[in-house]
Amino acid sequence: MFLSKIQSRVMPLEEGNERMNQTKGLPLRLLRLLVVFIAVCVMFSIISMYTIKHFGIESVVTTMSSRLQPCYEEPENGLLDKWIRPRSSPIHNMSDKELLWRASFVPRIKKYPFKRVPKIAFMFLTTGPLPLAPLWERFLKGHDRLYSIYIHSLPSYQARFPSSSVFYNRQIPSQVSEWGRMSMCDAERRLLANALLDISNEWFILLSESCIPLYKFSFIYDYIMKSKYSFVGAFDDHGPYGRGRYKSNMAPLVNITEWRKGSQWFEVNRNLATTIVEDTTFYPKFEQYCRPPCYVDEHYFPTMLTINAGNDLANRSITWVDWSRGGAHPATFGRTDINEEFLDRVRSGNQCLYNDRNSSVCFLFARKFAPSALEPLVHLDSKVLGF
Numbered sequence: 001m002f003l004s005k006i007q008s009r010v011m012p013l014e015e016g017n018e019r020m021n022q023t024k025g026l027p028l029r030l031l032r033l034l035v036v037f038i039a040v041c042v043m044f045s046i047i048s049m050y051t052i053k054h055f056g057i058e059s060v061v062t063t064m065s066s067r068l069q070p071c072y073e074e075p076e077n078g079l080l081d082k083w084i085r086p087r088s089s090p091i092h093n094m095s096d097k098e099l100l101w102r103a104s105f106v107p108r109i110k111k112y113p114f115k116r117v118p119k120i121a122f123m124f125l126t127t128g129p130l131p132l133a134p135l136w137e138r139f140l141k142g143h144d145r146l147y148s149i150y151i152h153s154l155p156s157y158q159a160r161f162p163s164s165s166v167f168y169n170r171q172i173p174s175q176v177s178e179w180g181r182m183s184m185c186d187a188e189r190r191l192l193a194n195a196l197l198d199i200s201n202e203w204f205i206l207l208s209e210s211c212i213p214l215y216k217f218s219f220i221y222d223y224i225m226k227s228k229y230s231f232v233g234a235f236d237d238h239g240p241y242g243r244g245r246y247k248s249n250m251a252p253l254v255n256i257t258e259w260r261k262g263s264q265w266f267e268v269n270r271n272l273a274t275t276i277v278e279d280t281t282f283y284p285k286f287e288q289y290c291r292p293p294c295y296v297d298e299h300y301f302p303t304m305l306t307i308n309a310g311n312d313l314a315n316r317s318i319t320w321v322d323w324s325r326g327g328a329h330p331a332t333f334g335r336t337d338i339n340e341e342f343l344d345r346v347r348s349g350n351q352c353l354y355n356d357r358n359s360s361v362c363f364l365f366a367r368k369f370a371p372s373a374l375e376p377l378v379h380l381d382s383k384v385l386g387f
């Protein structure tokens with residue numbers, strides 16, 4: 001096919017040449033020019049044939065067509081697609097500074113000019129493996145278009161999920177993070193920023209490797225999507241572990257009456273996620289003045305969000321955790337703890353406000369669960385958890 005194309009391109013020129021030869025009184029200079037031109041054409045044909053013989057027709061055709069592409073206009077939605085369609089891999093080489101800047105982009109026209117199905121971004125903040133992954137796989141099964149997953153682990157950790165797993169290829173570029181230090185907030189902001197790059201993500205849920213979902217996907221999706229408030233634990237603790245950690249150096253930016261404390265496990269909407277990644281005002285103050293024994297991951301987001309967007313906060317988290325055993329760490333549950341009664345106790349027996357109304361459904365996720373809890377959890381009757 002290609003050969004015939006070349007011939008048809010060369011032939012008319014030769015015909016033209018003959019015709020011109022017959023023409024009397026043609027200037028000699030023009031004739032010479034034509035001869036040179038034909039020579040070039042013949043050379044091109046020979047080179048083409050040589051290339052075809054040695055590299056195959058396909059390579060020549062693809063080079064040709066790829067060279068032709070710039071001639072065509074991009075389809076009209078080609079540019080919009082770049083903004084709408086999520087990238088297949090969350091890998092990039094942006095620095096944190098570049099990433100946060102890019103993630104802070106917000107459209108000023110609020111109505112989307114395309115059908116946007118809002119997604120939940122499940123953001124796993126881990127050190128290494130996800131021992132409860134099989135439970136999450138079951139939870140997420142069949143809801144592909146309604147969620148996305150991001151994993152932040154120690155940079156040295158190499159994840160080995162099979163390509164069929166929902167966790168396959170979902171690791172974001174990560175850095176070492178330490179509990180109670182700003183590097184922990186950096187990791188959370190990194191997760192948020194990566195998830196913000198997908199314009200369909202509407203809710204952003206921070207989880208650890210020891211978290212489990214307490215209801216089936218559709219229930220959690222509805223509860224979160226219909227919430228007027230973002231779920232961030234934020235309370236004014238007058239004790240030594242609350243206001244006691246406040247430093248007057250933070251005034252006047254942060255007044256002690258605005259100082260808040262809360263668990264780091266948050267569930268925020270897109271608006272608040274942007275508020276977190278775009279903050280350059282409070283960050284330096286907290287980095288400088290909230291150092292152990294001020295655990296910055298318990299104060300920075302709750303305080304900053306209370307000041308910037310207090311009316312958007314539910315002031316509670318929807319991640320259940322058991323501090324009743326006392327001590328510096330919450331209780332961890334293993335194989336022998338898991339049964340129907342235990343899960344019922346976690347899910348009910350609470351009172352809270354949901355969209356300004358009393359509700360007994362206050363927690364959608366729970367922690368902390370040891371790897372040994374996986375087996376009894378996946379063997380529970382599917383009626384218990386609903387998935």
Ligand SMILES: *[C@@H]1O[C@H](CO)[C@@H](O)[C@H](O)[C@H]1NC(C)=O
Nearest residue numbers: 092093094095096097098099
């Ligand atoms: C990222 O990669 C591109 C080329 O792929 C390079 O031009 C750019 O400098 C890199 N950026 C960083 C921060 O490494």
Ligand SMILES: *[C@@H]1O[C@H](CO)[C@@H](O)[C@H](O)[C@H]1NC(C)=O
Nearest residue numbers: 248251252254255256257258
């Ligand atoms: C903090 O705010 C309260 C009222 O909101 C005000 O009375 C108080 O003077 C402020 N304190 C400081 C240290 O600015």
Ligand SMILES: *[C@@H]1O[C@H](CO)[C@@H](O)[C@H](O)[C@H]1NC(C)=O
Nearest residue numbers: 229306310311312313314315
């Ligand atoms: C959460 O607390 C802030 C003040 O800290 C308040 O303005 C807001 O109304 C509270 N949210 C709800 C849902 O009560």
Ligand SMILES: *[C@@H]1O[C@H](CO)[C@@H](O)[C@H](O)[C@H]1NC(C)=O
Nearest residue numbers: 351352353355356357358359
């Ligand atoms: C919620 O229930 C408590 C009693 O348990 C009641 O005092 C309160 O008014 C109720 N709040 C709403 C918003 O219905």
